[in-house]
Amino acid sequence: MASKKKGPRQLIGLQCSVCKAFNYVTTYNRNNEIAKKQAGEKETFPLQKYCKKCQKHTTHKAMKKLK
Numbered sequence: 001m002a003s004k005k006k007g008p009r010q011l012i013g014l015q016c017s018v019c020k021a022f023n024y025v026t027t028y029n030r031n032n033e034i035a036k037k038q039a040g041e042k043e044t045f046p047l048q049k050y051c052k053k054c055q056k057h058t059t060h061k062a063m064k065k066l067k
Helices: 030-039
Strands: 009-016 022-029 047-051 056-066
Touching (some): 009 047, 022 030, 022 047, 022 056
């Protein structure tokens, strides 16, 4: 039986900013994002990823927290 995942990693969906298609599902460490904001560093999202619908590299933003 699988146990519940523990830790700060969260599943999120990445959405294309041009065509609004959800193309990728990834995880990120919430604690690292909070530390980056406090230190004034560049954040992880948005990312440059390939969009199958647009057929080019576009900016993808973290939109949904998945369960």
